[in-house]
Amino acid sequence: MEEAPASSRHDLCQACAIRNQAICSDLDPREIGILNGIGRRRRLAAGEQLMWEGHEAVLVANVIEGILKLSSHSADGKEQILGLVYPSDFLGRPFGETSPYGVEALTDSHICVFERRDFERFAREHPRLEHKLLERTLGELDRTRRWMLLLGRMTAEQKLASFLIEMADRLGTSEADGSTTVLLPLSRQQIADILGLTVETVSRQLTQLRAKGIITLSSRREIRIDVIEELQTIAG
Amino acid sequence: MEEAPASSRHDLCQACAIRNQAICSDLDPREIGILNGIGRRRRLAAGEQLMWEGHEAVLVANVIEGILKLSSHSADGKEQILGLVYPSDFLGRPFGETSPYGVEALTDSHICVFERRDFERFAREHPRLEHKLLERTLGELDRTRRWMLLLGRMTAEQKLASFLIEMADRLGTSEADGSTTVLLPLSRQQIADILGLTVETVSRQLTQLRAKGIITLSSRREIRIDVIEELQTIAG
DNA sequence: CGTTCGTTTGAGCCAAGTCAATGTGTGTGG
DNA sequence: CCACACACATTGACTTGGCTCAAACGAACG
Known part of the structure; x- marks a missing residue:
C-alpha cells in the first residue's frame, strides 16, 4: 500500500x-x-x-x-x-x-x-x-x-443532553459568543444506537431542544449549542 | 485486627x-x-x-x-x-x-x-x-x-432471562434432573438496579416466568431454574 | 403477637416505541 | 441543468411496555 x-x-x-x-x-x-x-x-x-x-x-x-x-x-x-x-x-x-x-x-x-x-x-x-x-x-x-x-437510568431528554455535552467536549469548536458548534460524525440512527433509543425519539428530542432555544440545527450533521449550561442542568 | x-x-x-x-x-x-x-x-x-x-x-x-x-x-x-x-x-x-x-x-x-x-x-x-x-x-x-x-436494547423479560442465566452460571448448583438452583445475593431492588428496571417490574417478570413453568421461586432469595433452554431462547 | 421491611399485586398513566406519511437534501443520468 | 431517485430526517397518530402510586401480603425478629 x-x-x-x-x-x-x-x-x-x-x-x-x-x-x-x-x-x-x-x-x-x-x-x-x-x-x-x-x-x-x-x-x-x-x-x-x-x-x-x-x-x-x-x-x-x-x-x-x-x-x-x-x-x-x-x-x-x-x-x-x-x-x-x-x-x-x-x-x-x-x-x-x-x-x-x-x-x-x-x-x-x-x-x-x-x-x-x-x-x-x-x-x-x-x-x-x-x-x-x-x-x-x-x-x-x-x-x-x-x-x-x-x-x-436516564430519560430520552437526559440521554440527548449528555450526548451533546460529550460531543461538544470531544469535537466542539467554541465561538466568541460562548456557543459551541459540533460537526457530528454520526447519523440520527447511529445516535439512537448509542443512546439505546429509536431514530424518531432522537429526532423529536432534538427538535424539542431547538424549540427551547438551547441548540440550533444548522444542518443535518451540524449542531450549535447555544446554552451549554441548560444541557448540563438537564443531564443532571 | x-x-x-x-x-x-x-x-x-x-x-x-x-x-x-x-x-x-x-x-x-x-x-x-x-x-x-x-x-x-x-x-x-x-x-x-x-x-x-x-x-x-x-x-x-x-x-x-x-x-x-x-x-x-x-x-x-x-x-x-x-x-x-x-x-x-x-x-x-x-x-x-x-x-x-x-x-x-x-x-x-x-x-x-x-x-x-x-x-x-x-x-x-x-x-x-x-x-x-x-x-x-x-x-x-x-x-x-x-x-x-x-x-x-433488551426488554424487561429478556433482561431477567439474561440475568438468571448469568447468575446460574456464576452461582448455580446443578441438580441431577437438569435443573439449577441459585441462591441470590441480591434483593429484588438490587436486581432492578442491575437491569435498569423498577422493583415492581422485576417482581412481575419473575412471576410470569414462574407461571410459564420456567422457574420455581423456592424462597425469596432462592430460585430454581427448571428449563434453562427456555431462558436462553428468551434472552436471545 | 405486633412491627417492620421486603415483596407481590392491582389500577392507571405516560414516555418512548411502532407504523405510516411527508419533507429535505444529494447525487445521477438523461 | 433539470428531474428523478434514494437515503436520511422530521412529523403525526396511535399503541404499549414499563413506571408510578397505592394497597395487600408475608416472612423475620424483637
Missing part, C-alpha cells in the same frame, strides 16, 4: 501526529524502531468495516485520525454502539481470541495496525507499553461504566 | 483460597513475600460500604470470599449497579485519584487490601502482575460492554 522503504521507516513514528498521546509515547527510539517494523499504516473510508463481531481478532491498532465505532447486535438484530474511538485511542482486543464487537469507521480514518500476535509479543517484552495500555483500558472501563448509568 | 506475626506472614498468601486464580498467581515466592508485607486481610459484613463514589481511591483489593457490588447514582438519586465482583476478582481503581463508583459488600466478605499507592509502586516494578491486571481489566471491559447491550 504505502509502505515506506526500510531506511525511512524509523521516521514514520517520529512524524506521527499522535506520537505523544498514544500508548507508544513512553518508548525509547530503539523500541519505536521495533514497533515500526511490525506495524503498518492503513486508511479506512467512512463506512468501512475493520473487524467483525465474533470473528477472530487478528489485529489491533492505534487510531491516528478519524472516528470509529464499536458495536454489537442483539439477537433480534438491534444494534447497540458500545463506544466511539478517537485519534490516539487504542483499538482492538489484545490477549483475546475473538473480537467481542464489530469496528467500523464513521469518518475517513487513518490507523496504525499490528498483527495481534506481533503486538502481544512486543507488549509482553516491553512493560512500559503494557502499563500505558493498562492505564488506557482502566480509563475506558470507567467511561463505559458511566455510559451504563446513562443507558439504564 | 487479625494481623499475623511477621514470621508467619509469608504463609498468608500460600494458604490463600484464591492463590491460583487472582492476579498474584504468577508471582514467585520472593514477590509474594513483598506483597504480603504491604497487604492485609479484612472482613466486611453484608451491607458494609468499602468505597464511596467520587471519593479519593485510597485502596485496592483482591476478593477472597463473598460478593460485592459497584454502583453509581444518577443526579436524581436513582442507583445503577455497574458490576458485581466475585472471589478472585480484583477490586478498585489503580492509577486513578478518585473512585468512579461506590463499593458495597452484598454478602459477608473477605478481602485482601492494599494501600493504592503501595500497590501501584509494587505493580510498576513487577510487570507480570501488571500483565495479569491488564488481562483482567480487558475481560472486565468486555463483560461491561456486553451489559450495555442488555441495558440499551
Whole structure:
C-alpha cells in the first residue's frame, strides 16, 4: 500500500501526529524502531468495516485520525454502539481470541495496525507499553461504566443532553459568543444506537431542544449549542 | 485486627483460597513475600460500604470470599449497579485519584487490601502482575460492554432471562434432573438496579416466568431454574 | 403477637416505541 | 441543468411496555 522503504521507516513514528498521546509515547527510539517494523499504516473510508463481531481478532491498532465505532447486535438484530474511538485511542482486543464487537469507521480514518500476535509479543517484552495500555483500558472501563448509568437510568431528554455535552467536549469548536458548534460524525440512527433509543425519539428530542432555544440545527450533521449550561442542568 | 506475626506472614498468601486464580498467581515466592508485607486481610459484613463514589481511591483489593457490588447514582438519586465482583476478582481503581463508583459488600466478605499507592509502586516494578491486571481489566471491559447491550436494547423479560442465566452460571448448583438452583445475593431492588428496571417490574417478570413453568421461586432469595433452554431462547 | 421491611399485586398513566406519511437534501443520468 | 431517485430526517397518530402510586401480603425478629 504505502509502505515506506526500510531506511525511512524509523521516521514514520517520529512524524506521527499522535506520537505523544498514544500508548507508544513512553518508548525509547530503539523500541519505536521495533514497533515500526511490525506495524503498518492503513486508511479506512467512512463506512468501512475493520473487524467483525465474533470473528477472530487478528489485529489491533492505534487510531491516528478519524472516528470509529464499536458495536454489537442483539439477537433480534438491534444494534447497540458500545463506544466511539478517537485519534490516539487504542483499538482492538489484545490477549483475546475473538473480537467481542464489530469496528467500523464513521469518518475517513487513518490507523496504525499490528498483527495481534506481533503486538502481544512486543507488549509482553516491553512493560512500559503494557502499563500505558493498562492505564488506557482502566480509563475506558470507567467511561463505559458511566455510559451504563446513562443507558439504564436516564430519560430520552437526559440521554440527548449528555450526548451533546460529550460531543461538544470531544469535537466542539467554541465561538466568541460562548456557543459551541459540533460537526457530528454520526447519523440520527447511529445516535439512537448509542443512546439505546429509536431514530424518531432522537429526532423529536432534538427538535424539542431547538424549540427551547438551547441548540440550533444548522444542518443535518451540524449542531450549535447555544446554552451549554441548560444541557448540563438537564443531564443532571 | 487479625494481623499475623511477621514470621508467619509469608504463609498468608500460600494458604490463600484464591492463590491460583487472582492476579498474584504468577508471582514467585520472593514477590509474594513483598506483597504480603504491604497487604492485609479484612472482613466486611453484608451491607458494609468499602468505597464511596467520587471519593479519593485510597485502596485496592483482591476478593477472597463473598460478593460485592459497584454502583453509581444518577443526579436524581436513582442507583445503577455497574458490576458485581466475585472471589478472585480484583477490586478498585489503580492509577486513578478518585473512585468512579461506590463499593458495597452484598454478602459477608473477605478481602485482601492494599494501600493504592503501595500497590501501584509494587505493580510498576513487577510487570507480570501488571500483565495479569491488564488481562483482567480487558475481560472486565468486555463483560461491561456486553451489559450495555442488555441495558440499551433488551426488554424487561429478556433482561431477567439474561440475568438468571448469568447468575446460574456464576452461582448455580446443578441438580441431577437438569435443573439449577441459585441462591441470590441480591434483593429484588438490587436486581432492578442491575437491569435498569423498577422493583415492581422485576417482581412481575419473575412471576410470569414462574407461571410459564420456567422457574420455581423456592424462597425469596432462592430460585430454581427448571428449563434453562427456555431462558436462553428468551434472552436471545 | 405486633412491627417492620421486603415483596407481590392491582389500577392507571405516560414516555418512548411502532407504523405510516411527508419533507429535505444529494447525487445521477438523461 | 433539470428531474428523478434514494437515503436520511422530521412529523403525526396511535399503541404499549414499563413506571408510578397505592394497597395487600408475608416472612423475620424483637
